Amino acid sequence: GQNIDQPTEMTATEGAIVQINCTYQTSGFNGLFWYQQHAGEAPTFLSYNVLDGLEEKGRFSSFLSRSKGYSYLLLKELQMKDSASYLCAPFDSNYQLIWGAGTKLIIKP
Amino acid sequence: SQTIHQWPATLVQPVGSPLSLECTVEGTSNPNLYWYRQAAGRGLQLLFYSVGIGQISSEVPQNLSASRPQDRQFILSSKKLLLSDSGFYLCAWSVPREDTGELFFGEGSRLTVL
Numbered sequence: 133g134q135n136i137d138q139p140t141e142m143t144a145t146e147g148a149i150v151q152i153n154c155t156y157q158t159s160g161f162n163g164l165f166w167y168q169q170h171a172g173e174a175p176t177f178l179s180y181n182v183l184d185g186l187e188e189k190g191r192f193s194s195f196l197s198r199s200k201g202y203s204y205l206l207l208k209e210l211q212m213k214d215s216a217s218y219l220c221a222p223f224d225s226n227y228q229l230i231w232g233a234g235t236k237l238i239i240k241p
Numbered sequence: 242s243q244t245i246h247q248w249p250a251t252l253v254q255p256v257g258s259p260l261s262l263e264c265t266v267e268g269t270s271n272p273n274l275y276w277y278r279q280a281a282g283r284g285l286q287l288l289f290y291s292v293g294i295g296q297i298s299s300e301v302p303q304n305l306s307a308s309r310p311q312d313r314q315f316i317l318s319s320k321k322l323l324l325s326d327s328g329f330y331l332c333a334w335s336v337p338r339e340d341t342g343e344l345f346f347g348e349g350s351r352l353t354v355l
Contacts, residue, residue: 136284165343174331174346175285219284229344231285 134158136232138220143238144210152205152218152235160225166194166205167219169234175219178205207237215239243268247332247347254354260305260319262350264332267313272334274315275344276307279329291315292337327354 135157144150156164163182167175181187181196181203193206205218217234224230247264254260266272276288287300289307297307304323308316315332332347 172329172349172351174349175344176346177343180343221285228287229285231287233282233284 134224134230136220136222136230138218138232138235140233141236141238143240144207146210146212146239146241148210149206149208150210150237152207152220152237154203154205154220154232156201156203156220156222156230156232158222158224158230161198162223162225162227164194164196164203164220164222165229166192166203167221168216169219170216178218210239212239212241243334243345245332245334245345245347247330247350249350250348251351252353254322254352256324256354257321260317260322260326260352262317262330262332262352264315264317264347265313266315266334269313269334269336271312271337273337274309275333275335276315276317277331277333279331281328285331288317322352322354324354327352 137155165180166178168178169175178192179187179194181194184196184198186193186195191208196203217236219234221229221231244267274291277285278288279285289297289299291297291309294309294312305319330350333344335344
């Protein structure tokens with residue numbers, strides 16, 4: 133079966149760094165997306181990894197290890213507006229996105 | 242630039258009533274179109290996707306249906322709503338045959354069935 137595992141909720145302090153982990157099991161693999169979703173809003177694209185390694189984009193970085201079925205999203209210099217849910221979504225062999233329930237990130241002052 | 246809009250944003254409907262959610266995309270041709278549902282605290286559930294006019298694939302058997310009467314129009318419907326149909330419905334599009342497959346979402350429609 134296809135499965136996505138992410139922590140349900142995480143708490144971090146403004147200005148700090150947080151790493152959100154994701155492990156996945158899919159039928160085939162064609163890359164992995166991270167999306168950000170603020171409460172009551174639609175998800176917005178953050179990153180896409182198709183090869184192993186780290187992709188950096190400003191304060192956000194995403195890492196992928198295909199052999200381990202593992203990815204993480206690293207958020208630096210946390211701001212209050214980063215409070216949101218973060219969704220890990222791998223692409224399976226049919227290019228269908230498999231969505232996890234997401235990790236709710238709470239930022240405290 | 243490409244834009245996607247869906248409406249209505251919020252609706253409250255009684256059990257057994259019909260439903261129609263509409264989604265339109267501008268600025269692109271022949272997009273892949275999707276309807277997702279997100280229940281509270283749950284992941285996105287793919288309901289329908291379409292690769293062209295009149296071509297609808299259903300992922301989950303239920304009392305919902307989808308139609309694509311025009312290239313950039315996608316409609317989600319139900320003849321009789323159930324309580325379990327409550328949720329946050331999201332329309333999305335992607336560039337066809339592109340490996341990145343990034344999804345661009347509409348604003349979402351929050352449905353409450355009473």
